[in-house]
Amino acid sequence: MRPTAKDLAEAAGVSLATIDRVLNERPNVSPKAAKKVAEAIERIGFIRNPAAVALARNKTYRFRFVLPTSGDQYLTELIARVSEAKDVLRAESTEVEVVRIPMIDPHHVAKYLTAIDHCSVDGVAVMAPESPQVRDALVRLVERDVKVVQFLSGQERLESADYVGVDNFAAGATAGKIAGRFLGAQAGKIMIVAETMMALDSIQRRLGFDSIINTQFPHLESLPSLETYADEKRADLIIQRTLQHNPDTVGVYVLSSEARVPLTAVWNAQGSRPLTVVAHERTPFSEQALMDERIDAVIAQDPGHAVRSALRIMRARSDHRELLASQERIRIEVLLKENL
Amino acid sequence: MRPTAKDLAEAAGVSLATIDRVLNERPNVSPKAAKKVAEAIERIGFIRNPAAVALARNKTYRFRFVLPTSGDQYLTELIARVSEAKDVLRAESTEVEVVRIPMIDPHHVAKYLTAIDHCSVDGVAVMAPESPQVRDALVRLVERDVKVVQFLSGQERLESADYVGVDNFAAGATAGKIAGRFLGAQAGKIMIVAETMMALDSIQRRLGFDSIINTQFPHLESLPSLETYADEKRADLIIQRTLQHNPDTVGVYVLSSEARVPLTAVWNAQGSRPLTVVAHERTPFSEQALMDERIDAVIAQDPGHAVRSALRIMRARSDHRELLASQERIRIEVLLKENL
DNA sequence: CAAGTTTTGAGGTGCGCACCTCAAATTTTG
DNA sequence: CAAAATTTGAGGTGCGCACCTCAAAACTTG
Numbered sequence: 001m002r003p004t005a006k007d008l009a010e011a012a013g014v015s016l017a018t019i020d021r022v023l024n025e026r027p028n029v030s031p032k033a034a035k036k037v038a039e040a041i042e043r044i045g046f047i048r049n050p051a052a053v054a055l056a057r058n059k060t061y062r063f064r065f066v067l068p069t070s071g072d073q074y075l076t077e078l079i080a081r082v083s084e085a086k087d088v089l090r091a092e093s094t095e096v097e098v099v100r101i102p103m104i105d106p107h108h109v110a111k112y113l114t115a116i117d118h119c120s121v122d123g124v125a126v127m128a129p130e131s132p133q134v135r136d137a138l139v140r141l142v143e144r145d146v147k148v149v150q151f152l153s154g155q156e157r158l159e160s161a162d163y164v165g166v167d168n169f170a171a172g173a174t175a176g177k178i179a180g181r182f183l184g185a186q187a188g189k190i191m192i193v194a195e196t197m198m199a200l201d202s203i204q205r206r207l208g209f210d211s212i213i214n215t216q217f218p219h220l221e222s223l224p225s226l227e228t229y230a231d232e233k234r235a236d237l238i239i240q241r242t243l244q245h246n247p248d249t250v251g252v253y254v255l256s257s258e259a260r261v262p263l264t265a266v267w268n269a270q271g272s273r274p275l276t277v278v279a280h281e282r283t284p285f286s287e288q289a290l291m292d293e294r295i296d297a298v299i300a301q302d303p304g305h306a307v308r309s310a311l312r313i314m315r316a317r318s319d320h321r322e323l324l325a326s327q328e329r330i331r332i333e334v335l336l337k338e339n340l
Numbered sequence: 341m342r343p344t345a346k347d348l349a350e351a352a353g354v355s356l357a358t359i360d361r362v363l364n365e366r367p368n369v370s371p372k373a374a375k376k377v378a379e380a381i382e383r384i385g386f387i388r389n390p391a392a393v394a395l396a397r398n399k400t401y402r403f404r405f406v407l408p409t410s411g412d413q414y415l416t417e418l419i420a421r422v423s424e425a426k427d428v429l430r431a432e433s434t435e436v437e438v439v440r441i442p443m444i445d446p447h448h449v450a451k452y453l454t455a456i457d458h459c460s461v462d463g464v465a466v467m468a469p470e471s472p473q474v475r476d477a478l479v480r481l482v483e484r485d486v487k488v489v490q491f492l493s494g495q496e497r498l499e500s501a502d503y504v505g506v507d508n509f510a511a512g513a514t515a516g517k518i519a520g521r522f523l524g525a526q527a528g529k530i531m532i533v534a535e536t537m538m539a540l541d542s543i544q545r546r547l548g549f550d551s552i553i554n555t556q557f558p559h560l561e562s563l564p565s566l567e568t569y570a571d572e573k574r575a576d577l578i579i580q581r582t583l584q585h586n587p588d589t590v591g592v593y594v595l596s597s598e599a600r601v602p603l604t605a606v607w608n609a610q611g612s613r614p615l616t617v618v619a620h621e622r623t624p625f626s627e628q629a630l631m632d633e634r635i636d637a638v639i640a641q642d643p644g645h646a647v648r649s650a651l652r653i654m655r656a657r658s659d660h661r662e663l664l665a666s667q668e669r670i671r672i673e674v675l676l677k678e679n680l
Numbered sequence: 681c682a683a684g685t686t687t688t689g690a691g692g693t694g695c696g697c698a699c700c701t702c703a704a705a706t707t708t709t710g
Numbered sequence: 711c712a713a714a715a716t717t718t719g720a721g722g723t724g725c726g727c728a729c730c731t732c733a734a735a736a737c738t739t740g
Contacts, residue, residue, distance in 0.1 A: 002400075002433070004696055015719045020698070028717055030707090047431050051394035052696035055725050088664055091387050093342070173678040181636075184524025212678065296521075304666050324428055326644050334674035338513040338552065344726055355689040360728070368687055370737095392726035395695050 003044045012040035023048065054093075061094040063123045063314050065151070065307075066113070068103040070230065072258040073283035074303070078152075081307040089311065096311065106131035113137035116146060123147035123314030125164070130155045130200045147317040149310045152301070154200030162317070164310045166301045166332045168201040172208025172255075174332050175278045178297045179209075179251050180217035182276050187219035188250035191242055193226045193235075193262040195255075202255045205280075209253060225255070228262050235261050240269040251276040259295075260285040267294065282335060290337045298335040306330055343384045352380035363388065394433075401434040403463045403654045405491070405647075406453070408443040410570065412598040413623035414643070418492075421647040429651065436651065446471035453477035456486060463487035463654030465504070470495045470540045487657040489650045492641070494540030502657070504650045506641045506672045508541040512548025512595075514672050515618045518637045519549075519591050520557035522616050527559035528590035531582055533566045533575075533602040535595075542595045545620075549593060565595070568602055575601050580609035591616040599635075600625040607634065622675060630677045638675040646670055 005023070009016045014033055021029045022037040040046070065082055067075060079098055086096040101112050110133035116124060124146055128134050138158055141148050148161040157163050179190060190213065194202045206225060213220050226242060228235035239262065243249055252275050254262050259279035266275070279286055282300045289295040309328045316323040345363070349356045354373055361369045362377040380386070405422055407415060419438055426436040441452050450473035456464060464486055468474050478498055481488050488501040497503050519530060530553065534542045546565060553560050566582060568575040579602065583589055592615050594602050599619035606615070619626055622640045629635040649668045656663040 006696085016697095017719055017721090018717085021718090024698070026699095030717060033718080049395070049433070049696050050431055051391045052725090053698075054391035055389070055395050055727085056696075056698040058698090058725050084664065084666070091390055093389070170679055174676055177676050177678045181522045181524075184521075208678075302671070308667065324424065326424070327648065331642070331671075331673060332679035333671060334676070334679065336514055336517050336674070338517045338548075339510055339672035339674065346726085356727095357689055357691090358687085361688090364728070366729095370687060373688080389726050392695090393728075395697085396726075396728040398695050398728090 002049075003046045004049075005046075007044060008037070008040055008046045011044045011046075012037045059093065061092075061123075061315060061318055062121050063094065063096050063125070063311060064116075064121050065096070065098045065310070066124055066126045066128065067098060067100050068127065069100045070103070072230075072260055073285055074257040074281045077283060078303045078307065081304045084304070085307050085311055094311075094315070103128050106133040109134050110137040113141055116141060116144075118145045121146060122318050123149065125149040125151040125310040125314065127151045127153040128155065129153065129198065147314045149313055151310055152306055154202065154204070156200070162313045164306050164313065164328070164330060166330050168204035169208035169211075171280070171299050171301075171332050172205030172210075173212045174208075174334060175205070175253055175280070175297075175299045176209040176212030177216070178299070178334060179253060179276060179278045180213060180220060182278075182296055183217070183220065183250055185219075186250050188248040189221045189223050189246050190251040190253055191223050191226065191239070191246070191249050191266075192253050192255060193228060193239065193266075195230050195258065196227050197225050205255045209255075220251070222253075223249075226262075228256075228265075230258070230261060232261050232265070235265040236268060239265040243269050243273075249273075249275065251278070253277075254279040257281045259283070259289075263289065263295070282333075282340075286335075287340060290335060290340060293337060296336075300333040300335050301330045302333065342389075343386045344389075345386075347384060348377070348380055348386045351384045351386075352377045399433065401432075401463075401655060401658055402461050403434065403436050403465070403651060404456075404461050405436070405438045405650070406464055406466045406468065407438060407440050408467065409440045410443070412570075412600055413625055414597040414621045417623060418643045418647065421644045424644070425647050425651055434651075434655070443468050446473040449474050450477035453481055456481060456484075458485045461486060462658050463489065465489040465491040465650040465654065467491045467493040468495065469493065469538060487654045489653055491650055492646055494542065494544070496540070502653045504646050504653065504668070504670060506670050508544035509548035509551075511620070511639050511641075511672050512545030512550075513552045514548075514674060515545070515593055515620070515637075515639045516549040516552030517556070518639070518674060519593060519616060519618045520553060520560060522618075522636055523557070523560065523590055525559075526590050528588040529561045529563050529586050530591040530593055531563050531566065531579070531586070531589050531606075533568060533579065533592065533594050533596075533606075535570050535598065536567050537565050545595045549595075560591070562593075563589075566602075568605075570598070570601060572601050572605070575605040576608060579605040583609050583613075589613070589615065591618070593617075594619040597621045598623070599629075603629065603635070622673075622680075626675075627680060630675060630680060633677060636676075640673040640675050641670045642673065 005016060005019050009019045014036060018033055019037060022034055082096060082098050089096055101109060103109055109128050114137050135156060138148050138161060142160045150157060150161055150163045152165040197203060210222050213222050226238050252266055257280055277295045278297050279295055280299050282298055286295055286298050290298060312323060313328060345356060345359050349359045354376060358373055359377060362374055422436060422438050429436055441449060443449055449468050454477050475496060478488050478501060482500045490497060490501055490503045492505040537543060550562050553562050566578050592606055597620055617635045618637050619635055620639050622638055626635055626638050630638060652663060
């Protein structure tokens with residue numbers, strides 16, 4: 001039979017009340033008693049019954065995803081995955097909500113985050129671009145004992161918060177390797193398109209991409225990054241112009257999570273030239289384009305996994321539990337038509 | 341406040357005892373009462389508290405992984421992942437054990453499986469090659485109400501059991517696509533090596549691989565499958581002979597989970613010819629070889645994910661719970677040096 | 681309609697722990 | 711050494727449900 005707290009009290013030679021004080025880190029425990037309990041825990045192999053803990057605490061966990069208002073298919077997918085998790089977690093007294101706020105103005109984001117307190121929310125997963133104000137706001141959130149997860153976003157990583165997402169330099173390097181190897185002996189230029197190069201993740205992907213192209217594929221050349229600002233007309237214009245000026249373009253790399261606008265522009269402008277195309281993130285658009293062989297490879301991070309991981313992390317932090325690190329690492333996936 | 345069973349009883353106009361009978365599918369419930377309860381559940385949004393259920397049931401779950409005695413690094417990795425999960429699950433009254441049995445003799449495997457009963461084990465995850473005896477034994481296990489998971493193995497899929505693992509045809513196709521695209525314009529032959537072609541997964545991978553090579557890369561030719569039987573000397577011999585007879589070999593595809601023996605043989609025999617190499621599964625060996633650029637790509641399925649998925653499935657089946665299908669699909673991963 | 685069968689309700693117990701109170705024992709301090 | 715502060719123990723309650731018993735009520739059958 002598995003030892004209970006009562007057994008532990010007996011083994012440690014203290015009362016149940018003291019066991020309770022030790023296990024729940026309550027005040028007024030002498031070092032001597034704490035040591036006796038710790039030893040007894042080791043000796044009899046005591047493990048708290050999580051079900052009993054959850055039942056007795058009878059606590060409701062409240063977690064919040066803070067996502068941008070802007071965004072296309074990838075964001076939609078993310079929100080769908082959150083809804084899915086919400087249904088599952090309802091059984092476990094865990095409320096999950098999504099709040100979308102405009103990320104253009106860092107002050108506004110910071111203000112929103114600052115208004116959150118420990119009473120209304122246990123944990124927040126934030127997807128916001130890098131800015132000192134937002135970073136400060138996150139640090140202050142942590143100080144107010146709200147569990148913070150930096151979620152799939154191009155911010156400086158905080159020490160005091162968890163990060164969920166891939167290493168974007170490595171993701172860019174992976175894209176570079178795929179593009180380079182798929183192009184084989186073909187020489188020429190690679191067009192690089194992003195929504196904006198303000199985001200840290202775009203910068204890191206670009207750096208990773210270039211690091212591979214420059215060292216391993218010297219016959220290829222990455223063009224300067226084009227920025228669409230998620231504007232279709234602007235995308236059409238600058239992409240068409242770039243393709244005209246660079247008739248020796250052999251490939252396209254879309255840095256952003258949303259590839260629909262830039263790639264539609266590319267296909268409008270490309271004429272009949274076959275280009276090797278690498279993009280990021282699995283969306284209905286990129287999936288279809290892979291099937292149609294208009295995209296050669298997609299570098300992706302599983303949004304479902306990311307959402308569940310963020311929730312597991314916030315939950316574990318709330319309970320002061322350890323978590324299985326290997327389960328929380330988000331993989332850089334390479335998607336082809338064949339392994340969708 | 342979240343509704344409890346008591347609230348449900350009130351809402352349905354029945355007693356707690358009847359609620360209990362309905363929720364736990366006990367006998368002696370009139371259709372009328374069952375309907376009243378079902379409606380009330382919908383109406384007030386009742387959800388059983390899993391923590392309370394677990395506590396009240398106070399059940400210990402016993403799951404078993406049945407793995408081959410033979411095997412190299414991938415099997416070691418799998419077992420390590422099981423141990424990891426074991427530690428985590430101990431808190432949740434779940435015992436996990438690994439049993440390794442020789443898979444050469446299907447009768448022996450079947451006999452072992454037949455000896456398992458519902459009293460000693462709640463669920464079994466079996467990694468065994470295809471054979472009618474084993475299949476029968478699995479079916480009978482299911483009939484005895486043991487939850488069965490077909491685990492990463494080349495068996496015919498049972499309807500009555502769950503399967504954890506990738507679609508091996510698609511995995512082979514992915515390998516084919518990567519090999520074909522990485523070879524680019526190069527023409528020549530691809531050597532294909534397996535431990536044995538008796539296993540269904542090897543056959544399916546081969547079919548998937550060929551389907552891509554034959555249709556999309558007509559300048560490449562897959563050689564007949566070599567079988568090493570996990571024997572180093574035999575591997576050295578047949579691989580050397582094949583490379584001599586086929587001086588126009590440009591690539592190697594290792595079908596099996598364990599690539600160490602065949603690839604060591606290839607590198608012993610290859611001279612200075614640079615070959616494009618695609619293998620399966622991430623192991624210390626394949627990881628190092630990717631880093632050293634002696635393997636170009638590895639097609640993998642995450643063993644940690646597979647183990648956790650099998651455990652989640654067995655647990656959910658034991659509790660008659662639904663599970664989140666999207667979380668249980670094992671991805672066909674493409675590993676390069678850059679996204680390790 | 682009586683005897684049998686099925687269905688229902690009332691009530692209790694226990695799962696393992698968190699959280700609370702209050703008094704007693706022990707240690708610290710002036 | 712007395713007063714104050716700290717530490718400890720005993721005991722209780724409740725979390726939401728499973729599982730059990732027994733009697734009462736509601737149906738079914740001949």
